[in-house]
Amino acid sequence: MTLPTIPPMLATPGTLPPASQDARWAYETKQDGQRVVVRLGGDGSVVLRARSGEEITAAYPELRPLGGVLGSTAAVLDGEVLALDEQGRADFQLLQSRMGLAHAPGRAARRAAQVPVHLVLFDVMHLGRRSLLPLPYVQRRARLEALGLTGPHWSTPAALVGHGEQALRATREHGLEGLVCKRLDSVYEPGVRSRAWVKIRNMRSEDVIVGGWLPGKGRLTGLPGAVLVGQRAAGRLRYVGSVGTGWSEPERTELAALLATAATHVCPFDPAPPVHGARWVLPRLVGEVRYSTRTRAGLLRQPSWLRLRPDLAPEESAADLPDARP
Structure with missing residues (x-):
């Protein structure tokens, strides 16, 4: 089937929601990697596109098996490709050695053996023959988690509803880049830098x-x-x-x-x-x-x-x- 081309929704820099609104938001760790839109064709194929729209599938050969995990169900997913350091934290400098190899599959395969990547998935925009863009975040998130996308090079990290101050403090204590706050009732806005998603960086x-x-x-x-x-x-x-x-x-x-x-x-x-x-x-x-x-x-x-x-x-x-x- 033909899947739609969906540019990723973007977060607006900001601060934590007011305490009175805390329970209306979900909190996800801000990842230091390369944002990707993942298209699973339902026929074993997988296509990765960067925010710029460039296809980068060949740069990450270890992610090809993801194409078969949903069987005949097609999907468009939102995520981030990471390279992890010895402490398991995302390291963008490590990832840079993997980026830009979409047209050099031989080099990409050699680098994959030395610096393997991990794909974290945090949204689903299309599933089967249905667009999920109009659904609120909380429903899309439930659909994503129900897919059980956990494997050797990909996972679906949990999102925390409420407790924003504790979530932000935890990212600082663990030396992580920051936090992304997502309003539970927010629809997916392709290509839009929306105030329904707020990113907080621990470094300026x-x-x-x-x-x-x-x-x-x-x-x-x-x-x-x-x-x-x-x-x-x-x-x-x-x-x-x-x-x-x-x-x-x-x-x-x-x-x-x-x-x-x-x-x-x-x-x-x-x-x-x-x-x-x-x-x-x-x-x-x-x-x-x-x-x-x-x-x-x-x-x-x-x-x-x-x-x-x-x-x-x-x-x-x-x-x-x-x-x-x-």
């Missing part, structure tokens, strides 16, 4: 788009000393600061190669920042940065680089910035 970090760089000096000659980053707001790329720390030497060398292929003479920021000696690039590289707070003008204070985000398209890193020019 955000996705940014690289729009330029500054040449390094001394031992960094020939390499980027800092990258100039922005976030989309009201249809424009707004400059939010320069990031000059957080890379290892190999990572900085890799970044230099990526920047060289994206060079342009046109500043992608609006308005252009007054940064002397800047080199501009096409705004297609997405990264994640950690920072302490923001200035009144919206610039990031004390930013440091965390990682590239090859799983995200530049248009997905929009921020809730005011449409006011600094």
Whole structure:
């Protein structure tokens, strides 16, 4: 049967619901991996698509047996691919060695033997011949759990109803990325960043788009000393600061190669920042940065680089910035 193409519903950054509303929400651990939509064809086939819509099935060969676990029942599922460290916690840097291999099945198979992944499933959008999009979260969740999707490389972690403060505290105590709060009566909104789902990160970090760089000096000659980053707001790329720390030497060398292929003479920021000696690039590289707070003008204070985000398209890193020019 032909299954629908369903882009994943997205969570809005925020805080815990009020205590008076706590019982109306479910709480799930925020995973540090690659978001995927999983299509089980009911004929033994499985197709994985990233948030960008790119098919990435071949990058994760150990997930192919999932295609047969529901027999002839077709389904579209929402989940996250993780690479786990020795403590069983998601490690995005480990996962990066698996990402980007969708067109290199031989390398993907070799990496799978060295760094196996685990798929966590947390929603079902289509089951059999029926769309579950209009059903409330609590009903979709019950349908998902009834499927019994637990295997060597996939699982359906439990969601906690109520007790949000305790759930958030537990993620902090165990060094996890954060919490996702989902309203029990919420329908599934494909491709929408909805306030019915709220994500809480235990570290202050955000996705940014690289729009330029500054040449390094001394031992960094020939390499980027800092990258100039922005976030989309009201249809424009707004400059939010320069990031000059957080890379290892190999990572900085890799970044230099990526920047060289994206060079342009046109500043992608609006308005252009007054940064002397800047080199501009096409705004297609997405990264994640950690920072302490923001200035009144919206610039990031004390930013440091965390990682590239090859799983995200530049248009997905929009921020809730005011449409006011600094």
